[in-house]
Amino acid sequence: MTPEDPEETQPLLEPPGGSAPRGRRVFLAAFAATLGPLSFGFALGYSSPAIPSLQRAAPPAPRLDDEAASWFGAVVTLGAAAGGVLGGWLVDRAGRKLSLLLCSVPFVTSFAVITAAQDVWMLLGGRLLTGLACGVASLVAPVYISEIAYPAVRGLLGSCVQLMVVIGILLAYLAALRTAGPQRGAPCRREERDPDGQSPSEQGFHLALLWQPGIYKPFVIGVSLMAFQQLSGVNAIMFYAETIFEEAKFKDSSLASIIVGVIQVLFTAVAALIMDRAGRRLLLALSGMVMVFSMSAFGAYFKLTQGIPGNSSHVALLAPISTEPVDASVGLAWLAVGSMCLFIAGFAVGWGPIPWLLMSEIFPLHVKGVATGVCVLANWLMAFLVTKEFSSLMEILRPYGAFWLASAFCIISVLFTLFCVPETKGKTLEQITAHFEGR
Template sequence: MTPEDPEEIPLLLRPGGSAPRGRHLFLAAFAASLGSLSFGFALGYSSPAIPSLRRSAAPAPRLDDSTASWFGAVLTLGAAAGGVLGGWLVDRAGRKLSLMLCTAPFVAGFSLITAAKDVWMLLGGRLLTGLACGVSSLVAPVYISEIAYPAIRGLLGAFVQLMVVTGILFAYLAGWVLEWHWLAVLGCGPPTLMLLLMWCMPETPRFLLSQHKLLEARSAMCFLWGSEADWEEPPIGAEYQGFQLTLLRHPGIYKPFIIGISLMAFQQLSGINAIMFYTETIFEEAKFKNSNLASVIVGAIQVLFTGIAALIMDRAGRRLLLILSGMVMVFSTSAFGTYFKLTQSGSGNSSHVNLSASVSAEPMYAGVGLAWLAVGSVCLFIAGFALGWGPIPWLLMSEIFPLHIKGMATGVCVLTNWLMAFLVTKEFSTLMEALRPCGTFWLASGFCICSVLFTWFCVPETKGKTLEQITAHFEGR
């Protein structure tokens, strides 16, 4: 194989062969997805921890408005660096060892937060957990996609995102009863369990074959898929190739690159961070005075609809769910923008929204009714996002790239996702001042329309196909 003629290793599973029956496959997928659970817990940790840190007394560290915003945002910077590190690790250390290594910054980060004496230790701990989030968000989908056979790859791939939102909900629920330092201690649990379980799991057969470790690959196949799995050995001369810029001339390389990067950008431009920003305020206006309850309701909706997406992924297909999800988000962000237009007409051009003041001139039943319109829009958006644009970009990222560039390519996608998350979050207040809240959410609705059109014209269906067949599709074979 030469750089001018990139070629994938042959099919490990023949589409017409007998279906593998190895139950160990699901155990291996669960072990890898514990990294996603840790990722979700780290994301959700800041929501209950920041109020706890605001009211903490000396000698414990205490957050003000400025440091609280950095406490939430610094994780995305660490995750962006983790995406680059994960892309390098996954090709050199392998999928299994990369997952095991990312447990170290998870545990170290939460331990540093637990022992924090000042704000800098808190930020350092968040940076370390962010680094681990970046690595796990890349490696877990790759590991699972390479051990799964086509009939269940969508189910297991969506299970990654299901574990992320479960981790977020877990952090919200635990935050009801635990202070910030005990919550950080709890965060050490999932990565420790992942380390123990992954120690007993094999490397992916595809990676082993790319390293010409045929005996180890045969053993991994038997462990994961059972002795009746239908598989082939690679031909002599099929070698692993790293990424070279000249490869970008080939459709089999630049097409998945464009799709993967675009999907990650559209995911963050959909308005998910803006919606989450207003969730607690909107729920309070609808008489949900307990902001923790609002967070738990949002987390439960995410878990429910991500679970539904996982169950129907291999039947409905990726494209249909992306299009349906995007249309739901278009409707909900438009309605949310309309809500702000109705409640803020005549108010100043300010990003600091006082919802109670905006509806005070209306009769009480009208104000509450508008608040419930906002609650419905928020819940509908989160349900739509969880059904498609939450899990599927990560799943497609792990499916569409050829094996010989997967590490670098997925690293670029993860870096794009986290950098976009940081930029959108940082510039959100600027958009609110320039466009007002209604304009900001209508802009998000426009991006959602673009995401639907992009999916319709550019994203291929991958359900039921082996990874090698997907590569052949991009190469025109």
């Protein structure tokens, strides 16, 4: 079959127009593409139950101290940043489909290295490889889906990337609970052509292109969306979840983690179902306002409990939790539980899936590989900084100050959405490009 054969590409590039087989092929191809993000989510969720187990490991198994545990959780973001750069290059050279298939190599290799690890360096090396695969998958899957989907379902299918990520996280939590029990403890390459007739070998990116409105406007929007997603404080909330649930006297914090995962999956699914009706801007704005309220309440919890004797809320994120219950803080801990669940729901509806969806929609085809690579790089570098330095920020600003700072970033993200982010609902990729070019 030749590259130009319409039977190979055309059913995926046009609306079904009443043709059920064409619609089914689009959904089936999108599902196959999201299997990479599913592995991505499992890899992210794996670190939460794995770190306590590795810290208690007995010889000859490698054991993590506090510093190594911090790196075990954070090094995956460095690998993902490198994966974003690699994915941006790979998607234009090898094509979208082959790039998706190649993601499986570092995924399989990384878990094999972690399973066979004899020392801490092998564990960290495995996590670095995991991050590399996550970075490539988080770039290629949204790009591929945005290009095969017709406008009426592009929001639905694009949101399924984030849905599969949170399902993977939930599966990791469930696997950890099942394991812990009652204790807690390459195909043939072919030349591909884009709808504008250009092949990857004819595409290219030059710095001079950044002077063009059709390039620099979506570039600024894409990078800003990725930065605001991480500055919202979502990683800090996720890392502090177990502490909050324990202070609220949850007997099994592993089960609490599953509750968090279920909330993520449910509200990400809701976002996917309403994305093409409500629109991207509306969901981003509503999501941001919910995060402002919940993060402010979360900071208020820390402010109100900072003077309670024996309360563990004002210490660093990774500090041990007091085993003695503090009755004075239990009621306030429920404020934190409610705020955290509300934040996760709000994030899942908008700022979780939409930045990835918009990243795949707003760039012209001839620069999409490099531009999306830079966006993914920005996202994972910000994730690394927030993950690694949030404990230090809590010591400098106090916990309530750190979370109120995140609330301020959420306010800025809402304003940025209202004034800078265009609506892409129902538009073809060509119409979106024409909008930025002023045509």
